[in-house]
Amino acid sequence: MSGRTTGLTPPDEARPPVRHPDAPAPGELLGSHYDQCFGCGAGQPHGLHLEARAGEGVSVTAEFTVQPAHQGAPGLAHGGVLATALDETLGALNWVLRVIAVTGRLETDFLSPVPVGTVLHLEAEVTAVHGRKIYSTATGRIGGPDGPVAVRAQALFIEVRVEHFIANGRPDEINAALADPDQLRVARAFEVNP
Ligand SMILES: CCCCCCCC/C=C\CCCCCCCC(=O)SCCNC(=O)CCNC(=O)[C@H](O)C(C)(C)COP(=O)(O)OP(=O)(O)OC[C@H]1O[C@@H](n2cnc3c(N)ncnc32)[C@H](O)[C@@H]1OP(=O)(O)O
Numbered sequence: 492m493s494g495r496t497t498g499l500t501p502p503d504e505a506r507p508p509v510r511h512p513d514a515p516a517p518g519e520l521l522g523s524h525y526d527q528c529f530g531c532g533a534g535q536p537h538g539l540h541l542e543a544r545a546g547e548g549v550s551v552t553a554e555f556t557v558q559p560a561h562q563g564a565p566g567l568a569h570g571g572v573l574a575t576a577l578d579e580t581l582g583a584l585n586w587v588l589r590v591i592a593v594t595g596r597l598e599t600d601f602l603s604p605v606p607v608g609t610v611l612h613l614e615a616e617v618t619a620v621h622g623r624k625i626y627s628t629a630t631g632r633i634g635g636p637d638g639p640v641a642v643r644a645q646a647l648f649i650e651v652r653v654e655h656f657i658a659n660g661r662p663d664e665i666n667a668a669l670a671d672p673d674q675l676r677v678a679r680a681f682e683v684n685p
Pocket residue numbers: 498499524530578579582583585591592593594595596622623624647649651653656657665668669674677678681
């Protein structure tokens with residue numbers, strides 16, 4: 492490899508992503524990885540309640556409706572909220588790879604303002620994998636799934652083990668998660684078979 496690469500450019504040795512054989516079928520709703528997640532948790536009253544579906548290959552789609560609580564400027568979505576929606580959609584790719592990965596780096600372009608009430612049509616795909624590093628991109632379109640791109644992102648996710656959360660999360664929430672059979676089922680769904 493020659494020259495400088497940014498953290499978001501896959502190295503030459505990176506491989507195309509592989510859809511896990513047990514990944515949810517294209518069109519299938521993926522569900523939430525954690526009920527209290529700000530991005531996708533149904534039990535999180537202040538959250539985005541983003542619902543993602545598996546796509547073809549290693550891709551997902553999702554929809555998110557901008558609420559009054561998500562404003563930055565009057566009547567417009569806050570950029571950080573839009574970045575969160577992109578981040579969460581990219582995180583949903585974990586279900587298709589059947590790997591647990593967290594965001595290492597997220598670069599966002601805001602191309603046009605997104606008014607309150609807008610349905611943001613999100614799409615994300617993995618472009619390359621190199622060891623624990625997962626390279627991905629996402630777009631958010633307005634006015635329909637084929638409308639103009641309002642926001643887009645490039646990301647690097649890093650594969651981690653369940654222990655990452657157990658070691659770093661606040662004990663109250665970790666203990667509650669470990670005692671919740673639904674949460675344990677989700678965690679098992681990501682366990683890599685040898
Ligand atoms: C009770 C159990 C229940 C469990 C629940 C189970 C189900 C969960 C299911 C699914 C969860 C998915 C959740 C998705 C939610 C949406 C996504 C988010 O918002 S995630 C939150 C925000 N992100 C973070 O909090 C990461 C904070 N950062 C870290 O913890 C570390 O930095 C980490 C793990 C990312 C890397 O640390 P290292 O020590 O493991 O590894 P190193 O050696 O530093 O990096 C590995 C490689 O990656 C590169 N790298 C790391 N960070 C980079 C960066 N920022 N930019 C460029 N490269 C980076 C390094 O250069 C290295 O590359 P070279 O192998 O040497 O080629």
